[in-house]
Structure formats: structure tokens, C-alpha cells
Amino acid sequence: MKKIILSIIIFLSFLHSAEVKELPWPKGESFLSFLEEYSIPQKLYFNLEKEDKELCSEIVADKRFYLYTEENGDFNQVLIPVSEDIQIHIYKESDGTFKFQTLPINYKEYTETVAIPVTVSVSHDIQKATGDVTLALQLKSLFKGVVDFRKMQKGDFVALKYTKRSLLGRSHGLPELTAAMVEIRGKKHYRIKNDKDDKYYDEKGRGFTKTYFFKIPLTYKRISSKFTKKRWHPVLKRYRAHLGTDFAAPRGRKIYAAGDGKIEFKGRRGGYGNTIIINHQNGYKTLYAHQNGFRKGLKRGSRVKKGQHIGYVGNTGLSSGPHLHLGLYKNGRAVDALKVIRRPKTTGLSAKRKTTFLANAKKVTQKFKSEIKSENRTKATRLDRLTYKSKVKKI
Numbered sequence: 001m002k003k004i005i006l007s008i009i010i011f012l013s014f015l016h017s018a019e020v021k022e023l024p025w026p027k028g029e030s031f032l033s034f035l036e037e038y039s040i041p042q043k044l045y046f047n048l049e050k051e052d053k054e055l056c057s058e059i060v061a062d063k064r065f066y067l068y069t070e071e072n073g074d075f076n077q078v079l080i081p082v083s084e085d086i087q088i089h090i091y092k093e094s095d096g097t098f099k100f101q102t103l104p105i106n107y108k109e110y111t112e113t114v115a116i117p118v119t120v121s122v123s124h125d126i127q128k129a130t131g132d133v134t135l136a137l138q139l140k141s142l143f144k145g146v147v148d149f150r151k152m153q154k155g156d157f158v159a160l161k162y163t164k165r166s167l168l169g170r171s172h173g174l175p176e177l178t179a180a181m182v183e184i185r186g187k188k189h190y191r192i193k194n195d196k197d198d199k200y201y202d203e204k205g206r207g208f209t210k211t212y213f214f215k216i217p218l219t220y221k222r223i224s225s226k227f228t229k230k231r232w233h234p235v236l237k238r239y240r241a242h243l244g245t246d247f248a249a250p251r252g253r254k255i256y257a258a259g260d261g262k263i264e265f266k267g268r269r270g271g272y273g274n275t276i277i278i279n280h281q282n283g284y285k286t287l288y289a290h291q292n293g294f295r296k297g298l299k300r301g302s303r304v305k306k307g308q309h310i311g312y313v314g315n316t317g318l319s320s321g322p323h324l325h326l327g328l329y330k331n332g333r334a335v336d337a338l339k340v341i342r343r344p345k346t347t348g349l350s351a352k353r354k355t356t357f358l359a360n361a362k363k364v365t366q367k368f369k370s371e372i373k374s375e376n377r378t379k380a381t382r383l384d385r386l387t388y389k390s391k392v393k394k395i
């Protein structure tokens with residue numbers, strides 16, 4: 001482990017030199033074509049375990065990565081982020097061989113609370129106060145069917161509490177709302193996230209998520225690989241990550257949409273082979289990889305219903321046998337599909353959980369209320385910025 005830490009320290013010291021380049025991942029570049037470009041043997045990739053191969057398919061175009069080349073232009077090492085938590089590190093050893101490893105990303109996470117008076121429109125005002133475009137969308141989806149945001153007027157108010165991540169002084173990934181208040185004509189509506197089950201409730205602990213809206217998209221033989229976000233493997237002495245769930249099933253078995261949505265991507269995607277991505281409501285996306293083929297007539301932009309046939313299990317891309325790799329993303333972050341799908345249908349909190357939730361909710365609502373008193377009503381205020389909290393665990 002010391003060696004890994006040392007190599008990161010050495011790498012970070014390179015970051016301050018002029019020879020490190022921060023580059024956007026080129027459109028159409030695959031992991032293999034990247035290796036070819038820098039004369040790195042392709043076997044580096046082919047010798048990887050299945051999960052690591054799949055991680056290489058998570059690299060997205062335009063994502064910034066760090067490349068260090070020697071003075072003569074030879075490759076030395078590279079750090080490529082594949083999620084908010086994990087990055088691929090390829091480096092050249094002194095004997096000229098190349099090594100691959102996955103490393104955690106040392107980002108900072110902090111919480112902000114902002115109170116915003118409505119002046120133009122909710123979306124505009126939130127973006128102006130926070131610099132982010134997605135918070136307003138998250139807010140709207142939390143109050144769907146309860147608040148008509150188009151009817152909000154001057155004098156109405158929103159207050160948001162959210163977590164944000166930053167890396168090397170820049171924002172990292174999308175923020176996530178943890179509590180929100182909408183005041184419309186003096187009436188206050190709340191949504192507060194309960195960390196224990198990842199669901200939102202009102203200030204009295206009433207749940208409103210009527211049903212979970214995903215289902216397992218096929219009949220499968222067994223789960224051959226579970227979701228792991230970032231796990232230190234004590235025996236292999238390295239990080240493991242698998243940003244999806246693998247369902248082993250015979251080639252040709254039908255795959256169905258896990259939920260209602262719109263086809264966002266249909267085609268080949270690196271080591272994922274034939275892939276479909278569906279954009280659902282509430283910031284969710286699902287990804288179906290290694291398909292043998294797609295259902296005829298399905299196009300980008302097509303609307304699909306939960307349970308609608310979309311494709312067939314296969315072995316395309318780099319896969320060790322026919323299986324479906326199912327990825328689930330919430331606001332751009334990979335989450336465990338099985339946890340979301342198997343979440344109990346009940347919307348209420350148990351008595352014990354409710355007590356804890358209500359204690360937290362009270363703090364949040366009091367803070368919101370105290371900060372929208374008359375003196376703060378004219379200008380968006382950033383109320384607090386809690387202390388920085390590093391997400392990297394000591395090993």
C-alpha cells in the first residue's frame with residue numbers, strides 16, 4: 001500500500017510541473033485506441049479482470065484526465081476518472097513494463113445551504129445563486145404534482161440544502177439535494193432526505209414515493225457480479241469497483257426496460273459492446289451492456305415503458321460469457337440497482353427511524369425558517385459552508 005501512496009504523491013508532484021497535461025478524453029476514443037496511441041501493449045487490457053475491463057468502458061468523452069509524458073514524448077503515466085470515486089492509473093515501471101490499477105479519487109465533500117427569493121423564475125434564480133443547473137431540476141422532481149412552480153411569484157421563496165464535491169478546486173460531479181423548502185404564498189412545503197433509506201419525506205416524516213419504479217430487466221440464472229463502488233480488497237491488496245450488476249443468462253434471452261423512459265443511446269460502446277441507455281425521470285438512467293442485438297424499430301429518442309422488450313442478452317464487447325451488465329445512475333452517479341429495485345414498497349418510516357428523522361428534520365426546517373426572515377428576503381444568501389470532509393478512508 002505504501003508503494004501506491006508513494007506513486008500518488010510522486011504523481012501529484014508532477015501535477016505542479018508543466019509536463020503534466022490535463023486533457024479532455026477525445027470523442028470516439030476507446031480505451032484500446034488510447035493504448036495504441038501511446039504504444040502500450042494491448043495485453044495490458046486483455047489481461048484485466050472482467051470488472052476492470054468494464055470500468056474502462058465507463059470513460060466518457062470530454063472527461064478531463066491527467067497525462068504525464070517524458071521529455072521525449074514517451075508515456076509515463078495517466079490518471080483517468082471513471083466515476084466520481086474511482087480513477088484508472090496506468091504507469092510505466094522502471095523495467096519498461098506497464099501496470100494498471102484503480103485508485104480512489106480524493107475529492108472533498110461539503111454541504112451548502114442557500115435561501116433564494118424568487119425574482120425571475122425558480123430555475124433562473126437557483127442557477128444564479130448556486131451556479132448549478134441541475135439543482136432546480138432535482139427540486140422540481142421532488143415536488144412533482146404538489147407545487148406548480150410556474151405559479152411562483154415575487155415574494156415566494158426556496159431554501160436548499162445540498163452536498164457538493166470538489167476536486168483540485170473545481171466542482172466534481174453533480175450536487176445532490178438533501179433538503180428543500182418551497183414557500184409559495186406563505187405556505188411552506190418540505191422535502192428532507194433520510195440517509196438510512198435514501199428517500200425523501202416531508203417535515204412530519206410522511207413519505208410520498210408511491211412505488212419504486214424499476215424492475216429487474218430479465219429472467220436470469222444467477223447474479224455473477226454485484227455492484228461495488230470502491231472497495232479495498234485485503235487479499236488482492238487493491239481497489240475493486242464494479243459499477244453495475246451482472247446477470248448471467250443464455251444468449252438471446254429477452255431484455256426489458258427496467259422502467260419508463262426515453263432511449264438516450266443505442267449502439268456500440270467500447271468494452272460494453274451493444275449498449276442501450278434509457279433516461280428515466282428523477283435523474284435516473286439505466287445502461288444495458290453486452291447485448292447480442294436490439295429489438296427492431298428501437299431508435300434514439302424512442303419512448304419505452306417499463307417491461308417493454310428492448311434487446312437480447314449477448315456477449316458483445318469484452319465479456320467473458322453471455323450476461324447482462326445493468327448499470328443504474330442517479331444524477332450521474334453510479335448506484336446499486338439491486339438496492340433501488342429491492343427497496344421495500346412501504347413509504348413510511350419505522351418508529352425508531354422516525355424519531356431520528358424528525359430530530360434532524362426539525363433542525364433543518366428551523367434553519368430554513370430562521371434564514372428567510374425579513375432581512376434576508378431580498379437577496380440570495382449562502383447560509384453556511386460546513387467544514388470540508390475528505391472522503392478517502394485511511395488504509
Ligand SMILES: [Zn+2]
Pocket residue numbers: 051054225242244245246325326
Ligand atoms: Zn458488469
